[in-house]
Amino acid sequence: VQVTDAGEARPIVFETGDGGEYPVALTVTHYSTVEDYVHGxxxxxxxxxxxxxxxxxxxxxxxxxxxxxxxxNAKFRVTLRVNLAYDPQALMPKGLPxxxxxxxxxxxxxxxxxxxxxxxxxxxWRIGNGEELGGAIRPSVGMAxxxxxxxxxxxxNSSAFGVGFFxxxxxxxxxxxxxxxxxxxxxxxxxxxxxxxxxxxxxLQTNTSSGGLQTSIPSISTFAGYEIFLTFTASTSRPDxxxxxxxxxxxxxxxxxxxxxxxxxxxxxxxxxDFRWTPRVEQAGTHYVCVEAIxxxxxxxSSGQHCLILLVNGVNPKPAFFAxxxxxxxxxxxxxxxxxxxxxxxxxxxxxxxxxxxxxxxxGQVLSPPVASEKKIxxxxxxxxxxxxxxxxxxxxxFTGAFKETLCFVLSQAGGPGIIPQTSExxxxxxxxxxxxxxxxxxxxxxxxxxxxSDWLSLWGINVNLTSFVPPAGTEVLIGRIYTLRSGDTLQxxxxxxxxxxxxxxxxxxxxxxxxxxxxxxxxxxxxxxxDTCFDD
Numbered sequence: 001v002q003v004t005d006a007g008e009a010r011p012i013v014f015e016t017g018d019g020g021e022y023p024v025a026l027t028v029t030h031y032s033t034v035e036d037y038v039h040g041x042x043x044x045x046x047x048x049x050x051x052x053x054x055x056x057x058x059x060x061x062x063x064x065x066x067x068x069x070x071x072x073n074a075k076f077r078v079t080l081r082v083n084l085a086y087d088p089q090a091l092m093p094k095g096l097p098x099x100x101x102x103x104x105x106x107x108x109x110x111x112x113x114x115x116x117x118x119x120x121x122x123x124x125w126r127i128g129n130g131e132e133l134g135g136a137i138r139p140s141v142g143m144a145x146x147x148x149x150x151x152x153x154x155x156x157n158s159s160a161f162g163v164g165f166f167x168x169x170x171x172x173x174x175x176x177x178x179x180x181x182x183x184x185x186x187x188x189x190x191x192x193x194x195x196x197x198x199x200x201x202x203x204l205q206t207n208t209s210s211g212g213l214q215t216s217i218p219s220i221s222t223f224a225g226y227e228i229f230l231t232f233t234a235s236t237s238r239p240d241x242x243x244x245x246x247x248x249x250x251x252x253x254x255x256x257x258x259x260x261x262x263x264x265x266x267x268x269x270x271x272x273x274d275f276r277w278t279p280r281v282e283q284a285g286t287h288y289v290c291v292e293a294i295x296x297x298x299x300x301x302s303s304g305q306h307c308l309i310l311l312v313n314g315v316n317p318k319p320a321f322f323a324x325x326x327x328x329x330x331x332x333x334x335x336x337x338x339x340x341x342x343x344x345x346x347x348x349x350x351x352x353x354x355x356x357x358x359x360x361x362x363x364g365q366v367l368s369p370p371v372a373s374e375k376k377i378x379x380x381x382x383x384x385x386x387x388x389x390x391x392x393x394x395x396x397x398x399f400t401g402a403f404k405e406t407l408c409f410v411l412s413q414a415g416g417p418g419i420i421p422q423t424s425e426x427x428x429x430x431x432x433x434x435x436x437x438x439x440x441x442x443x444x445x446x447x448x449x450x451x452x453x454s455d456w457l458s459l460w461g462i463n464v465n466l467t468s469f470v471p472p473a474g475t476e477v478l479i480g481r482i483y484t485l486r487s488g489d490t491l492q493x494x495x496x497x498x499x500x501x502x503x504x505x506x507x508x509x510x511x512x513x514x515x516x517x518x519x520x521x522x523x524x525x526x527x528x529x530x531x532d533t534c535f536d537d
Contacts, residue, residue: 011023011024011064012024012026012062012063012064013062013063013064014042014044014060014061014062015060015061015062015063016046016048016058016060017053017058017059017060017061017082018048018049018050018053018058020046022044022046024042024044024062024064025042026038026040026041026042027040027041027042027043028040029041029249030247030249032300036068037068037097037098039097039249048082048084051083051084051085052082052083052084052085057081057082057083057176057177057178058081058082058083059079059080059081059082060079060080060081060082061077061078061079061080061134062076062077062078062080063075063076063077063078063134064076066135067135067136067167068165068184069164069165069166069167069184074135075134075135076134076135076136076182077131077134077135078132078134078169078180078182079131079132079134079180080177080178080179080180081176081177081178082177083175083176083177085176086174086175086176086177087116087174087175087176087177089116089117089118089120090116090174090177090179091114091115091116091120091122091172091173091174091177091179092114092115092116092117092179092250093112093113093114093170093172093179093180093181093183093250094113094114094115094250094288094289094290094307095111095112095113095114095181095183095290095305095307096183096247096249096290096292096302096305097183097184097249098165098183098184098186098302099168099183099184099185099186099305100186100187100188100292100302100304100305101156101158101185101186101187101188101213101304102158102187102188102190102192102193103158103159103162103163103187103188103189103190104158104159104190105157105159107155107156107157108155108156108157108158108213109147109153109154109155109156109213109215110153110154110156110213110214110305111151111152111153111154111214111217111305111307112125112152112153112154112170112172112181113152113217113288113290113307113309114152114172114179114181114288115285115286115287115288116174116285117252117253117283118282118283118284118285119279119283119284119285119286119287119312120174120285120286121285121286121288122152122172122173122174123150123173123174123175124149124150124172124173125146125149125150125151125152125154125170125171125172125173126146126149126170126171126173127139127144127145127146127168127169127170127171128169128170128171128180132169132171132180133169134169134182135167136167136168136169136182137166137167138169139160139161139166139168140160142157142160143156143157143160143161144156144157144168144185152172154170156185158187161185161187162187163187163188163189164186164187165184165185165186165187166184166185166187167182167183167184167185168182168183168184168185169181169182170182170183186302188301188302192299192301194208195236195238195241195301196236196238196295196301196302196303196304197234197235197236197238197243197293197294197295197301197302197303198234198235198236198293198303199232199233199234199293199303199306200233200234200235201231201233202218202380203218203220203230203232203308203379203380204218204232204291204306204308206303206304206306213304213305214305214306214307217307217308217309218308218309219308219309219310219311220308220309220310220311220379220380221311221313222279222310222311222312222313222350222379223312223313223314223315223316223348223350223351224279224280224281224283224284224312224313224314224316225278225279225280225281225316225416225418225419226278226348226350226351226416226419227276227277227278227350228275228276228277228278228279228310228379229274229275229276229377229378229379230274230275230276230308230378230379230380231260231272231273231274231275231378231380232246232272232273232274232275232291232293233270233271233272234246234270234271234272234293234303235268235269235270235271236268236269236293236295236301237267237268237269238295238297238301239267240297241269241295241296241297241301242262242264242269242271242295242296243262243269243270243271243293243294243295243296244294244295244296244300245271245293245294246271246272246273246291246292246293247291247292247293247294248275248289248290248291249290250290251277251289252277252279252283252287252289252310253283254277254278254279254280254283255275255276255277255289256275256276256277257273257274257275258273258274258275258276259273259274260272260273260274271293273291275289277310279310279312281314283312284312284313284314284315285311285312285314286309286310286311286312287309287310287311287312288307288308288309288310289307289308289310290305290306290307290308291305291306291307291308292304292305292306316348316413316419316420316422317346317347317348317422318422318423318424319344319345319346319347319353319386319411319412319413319422319423319424320344320345320346320347320411320424321342321343321344321409321411321424321426322343322344322345322387323340323341323342323343323344323389324340324341324342324426324428326426328428328429329428329429329430329431330428330429330430330431331431331432331433332394332396332400332403332430332431332432332433333396333432333433333436333437333438334396334397334398334400334401334432334433334436334437334452334479335395335396335397335398335437335451335452336395336396336437336438336440337393337394337395338393338394338395339391339392339393339394340391340392340428341389341390341391341392342355342367342389342390342391342392342409342426343355343387343388343389343390344387344388344389344411344424344426345385345386345387346385346386346387346411346413347385348385348386348413349375349376349381349383349384349385349386350375350376351375351386351413351414351415351416351419351421352372352374352375352386352388352413352414353372353386353387353388353411353412353413353414354370354372354388354411354412354413354414355370355372355388355389355390355409355410355411356370356409356410357407357408357409357410358408358409358410358425359408361392361407362394362405364394364395364396364397365392365393365394365407366392366393366394367390367391367392368390368391368392368393369390370388370389370390371388371389371390372386372387372388373386373387373388374386388411392407394430396432398451398452398453398479398507399507399510400432400510401432401433401434401435401436401479401508401509401510401528402432402434402435402509402510402511402512402528403430403431403432403510403511404429404430404431404432404511405429405430405431406427406428406429406430407427407428407429407430408425408426408427408428409425409426409427409428410423410424410425411423411424411425411426412424432510433476434482434508434509434526434527434528435478435479435480435481435482435508435528436476436477436478436479437451437452437476437477437478437479438474438475438476438477439471439472439473439474439475439476439477440473441473443470443471443473444469444470444471445459445460445463445466445469445470445471445477446469448477448479452479454479454480454530458530458531459477459478459479462478462480462481463477463478479508479528479530480508480528480529480530480531481528481529481530481531482526482527482528483498483526483527483528483529484524484525484526485521485522485523485524485525485526485527486523487523489521489523490518490521491505491506491512491518491521494527494529498529498531498532499531499532500529500530500531500532504530505527505528505529508527508528508529508530509527509528512527
């Protein structure tokens with residue numbers, strides 16, 4: 001808005017293209033009396049009765065008086081194309097309203113990014129023509145041109161402009177809709193090149209060899225529903241100056257910048273600012289954030305535009321098990337301690353993962369407290385994934401021969417407000433060998449017999465493969481005889497045949513203690529029996 005000599009504001013009007021007109025009331029977000037500018041936004045609600053103008057684009061515009069630079073009292077009219085049949089959201093230019101570059105005869109390149117609020121990036125760029133210029137002068141090809149029209153990279157010959165401010169109009173397209181980016185190009189004297197504020201650290205770092213312009217744009221990947229937390233750090237070593245502000249003009253919906261800290265050391269003044277944003281699922285896509293740092297000098301030097309790409313993934317990946325392998329079986333031996341690892345990873349580094357058994361464990365089984373890696377707190381933290389691991393330990397008793405169960409574990413994200421944690425399940429078969437013991441260091445046939453309450457001489461007679469009363473560690477030792485059932489066998493007939501009892505048979509075969517197991521005995525099934533070798537039927 002320009003104020004006339006009479007003290008009356010000349011309004012800026014938004015024309016919708018279908019006959020609607022709305023005066024623009026600006027909500028100021030930035031201003032500077034030194035730089036002589038205000039920056040802000042205006043919210044206007046308008047409903048188009050049709051998606052487009054009979055198949056053509058609606059030609060909307062912003063008009064008013066007057067441009068600050070260029071011809072005196074030059075009215076402007078900035079146009080945009082709206083076609084809701086193809087593009088439900090308009091592109092939002094993310095570049096600076098005043099784009100500073102150093103005076104240099106060498107060609108400089110600067111990215112002019114844009115994306116919709118929903119994360120759809122721009123598809124095409126060109127310099128404005130004709131009425132699109134709205135009173136601005138179109139730069140010649142030798143002054144400014146796009147590298148290829150699809151990357152958004154603008155090539156500039158700042159020496160062809162000269163030192164000063166120059167209005168530039170760029171048209172940025174999505175599928176059919178076109179949004180204007182009307183900015184001031186500020187060409188700064190070459191003598192000030194090394195006096196400008198600079199960004200340092202991660203994620204933004206000034207490339208001083210390129211005149212402060214970014215030669216590559218860093219990117220950070222994240223997931224919808226999880227906060228992105230970044231810290232920007234800028235400093236200046238210019239004598240008698242400080243970093244006044246770290247500015248951002250077009251944030252993603254819901255994002256905010258928070259003032260950080262200030263410090264001075266060794267003639268360098270440093271300022272930080274925190275960026276925080278929790279993207280929603282409908283914002284999944286590509287988002288640009290462009291910032292600048294300015295000093296408090298009378299000529300207000302800027303670091304130049306520094307941009308960052310935020311890649312928002314709308315699909316929150318499930319954590320995945322690493323161990324045990326799927327459909328695996330873990331074998332235990334009676335009275336022998338054994339373990340196996342349970343572990344998994346999460347490809348979303350912004351959320352911790354939890355690890356636990358799905359159902360209560362069998363008595364004696366112990367799952368160690370899970371050891372979990374730390375999730376990302378700041379988006380620039382090194383973590384690229386999270387992990388959790390635990391160990392299941394068990395020493396089956398002498399009454400667990402032929403034990404078998406399916407043991408299941410669950411990996412789940414910790415989640416948070418508005419987040420549905422993703423979970424994964426992994427099951428493993430745990431079995432105890434029937435009628436077998438695995439000798440340990442220091443075992444003898446006598447000690448094994450005592451362990452299983454059995455006559456060691458009988459054990460020696462059963463294990464014909466043993467050549468010593470001290471079996472090497474890791475040797476399978478039978479603690480009974482394997483008997484193959486015949487048709488018509490019952491536990492009563494078998495116990496009578498071998499001079500033992502049904503109860504003792506069940507002690508050696510835990511699967512026979514299950515309700516209905518006796519009635520389900522089948523021919524050719526194997527059971528473990530410790531016969532009374534002195535029994536004579």
